[in-house]
Amino acid sequence: MKRHPLLERQLRHAFGGSENVPAGLESLLAAVSAAYEQADRDRQLVEHSLEEMSVELTQRNREMRLELEERKNTEIALQREQQEQAALIKELEQAHAQLLQSEKLASIGQLAAGVAHEINNPVGYVQANVGALEDYLRDLFGFIDSCEAAIANLPAEHPAREPLEQAKRVRDIGFLRGDIPALLDECKEGLTRVRKIVQDLKDFSHPDEGSVAWSDLHQGLDSTLNIVHNELKYKAEVLREYGALPKIQCNLAQLNQVFMNLLVNASHAIDAKGTIRIRSGQDEPATVWVEISDTGCGIPEESFGRIFDPFYTTKPVGKGTGLGLSLSYAIVQRHHGRIDVRSKVGEGTTFRVTLPVVQPDAAAQ
Numbered sequence: 268m269k270r271h272p273l274l275e276r277q278l279r280h281a282f283g284g285s286e287n288v289p290a291g292l293e294s295l296l297a298a299v300s301a302a303y304e305q306a307d308r309d310r311q312l313v314e315h316s317l318e319e320m321s322v323e324l325t326q327r328n329r330e331m332r333l334e335l336e337e338r339k340n341t342e343i344a345l346q347r348e349q350q351e352q353a354a355l356i357k358e359l360e361q362a363h364a365q366l367l368q369s370e371k372l373a374s375i376g377q378l379a380a381g382v383a384h385e386i387n388n389p390v391g392y393v394q395a396n397v398g399a400l401e402d403y404l405r406d407l408f409g410f411i412d413s414c415e416a417a418i419a420n421l422p423a424e425h426p427a428r429e430p431l432e433q434a435k436r437v438r439d440i441g442f443l444r445g446d447i448p449a450l451l452d453e454c455k456e457g458l459t460r461v462r463k464i465v466q467d468l469k470d471f472s473h474p475d476e477g478s479v480a481w482s483d484l485h486q487g488l489d490s491t492l493n494i495v496h497n498e499l500k501y502k503a504e505v506l507r508e509y510g511a512l513p514k515i516q517c518n519l520a521q522l523n524q525v526f527m528n529l530l531v532n533a534s535h536a537i538d539a540k541g542t543i544r545i546r547s548g549q550d551e552p553a554t555v556w557v558e559i560s561d562t563g564c565g566i567p568e569e570s571f572g573r574i575f576d577p578f579y580t581t582k583p584v585g586k587g588t589g590l591g592l593s594l595s596y597a598i599v600q601r602h603h604g605r606i607d608v609r610s611k612v613g614e615g616t617t618f619r620v621t622l623p624v625v626q627p628d629a630a631a632q
Contacts, residue, residue, distance in 0.1 A: 482519040510548035536563025565612040
């Protein structure tokens with residue numbers, strides 16, 4: 268009977284050889300050997316099972332890591348997509364707000380142009396009537412001169428002379444002779460100013476949004492100052508320090524909107540009475556610049572990165588929409604220019620608009 272190798276060695280050692288083992292132990296040795304062999308087989312099976320389980324666990328662990336990594340990548344992709352969607356929604360909101368503001372300004376411009384046209388008609392005939400009145404008064408004073416000469420030639424005792432002299436004194440003909448022409452001159456000056464304001468209003472609100480032409484920036488600044496004069500006159504003294512500028516290719520009506528926004532913002536930044544300084548110059552042949560400075564409250568440093576964002580404003584609630592600078596920034600960008608800002612709290616702010624003399628799109632045509 269086959270014995271287990273370990274038992275065989277132990278019996279040989281114990282009994283001095285395998286042939287000396289008692290016969291009664293054979294069956295017991297066979298059973299023990301069988302148990303040892305079964306235990307060995309069971310051990311091998313267990314080791315094999317453990318090895319298979321280890322391989323399976325390793326595979327499942329790898330699959331779980333891959334799944335977790337895939338889920339993580341999916342979450343990152345979803346977050347990125349959500350961020351992109353949020354940014355797109357914000358851009359759409361900004362574009363929509365600027366479009367509404369542009370449409371509003373265009374409507375106001377068309378209305379202003381219509382009002383300016385309607386004002387021009389009565390101003391025209393009032394100016395014509397003032398000219399006719401001046402001619403009539405010249406004839407009337409000529410007649411009065413003739414009457415005064417006739418009165419002077421009357422004898423002192425003539426009964427009509429004293430009543431005529433009295434009437435002349437009561438009506439103060441001498442004063443009227445000097446004051447009426449001065450009144451007429453003031454009327455003509457006022458009418459000229461009205462016509463100038465109306466013309467500036469028509470230029471400012473020109474409805475042709477796509478027109479790019481050679482324009483004088485100083486003329487645009489002067490027109491804009493006439494439009495916002497009532498906004499500025501109680502808040503600031505306006506100083507014009509114009510340099511020598513060539514005409515540039517631009518849409519002057521749109522740039523006038525930029526100048527108006529900067530001037531009104533400068534006025535709002537001044538609490539009591541201050542100064543608004545307008546400067547211009549040309550440092551390089553290809554570009555020109557316009558600066559609008561104020562002695563107002565200034566802009567906090569933490570707001571610098573947001574002042575051109577739509578709806579952002581440092582003004583009190585109800586005083587600003589937060590679209591003026593955003594729209595101005597977009598207009599200057601469309602002109603291939605830039606807006607730079609310098610500010611110090613308590614001292615004031617300076618906006619510099621830099622523009623090319625020739626628009627790249629126009630130069631390529």
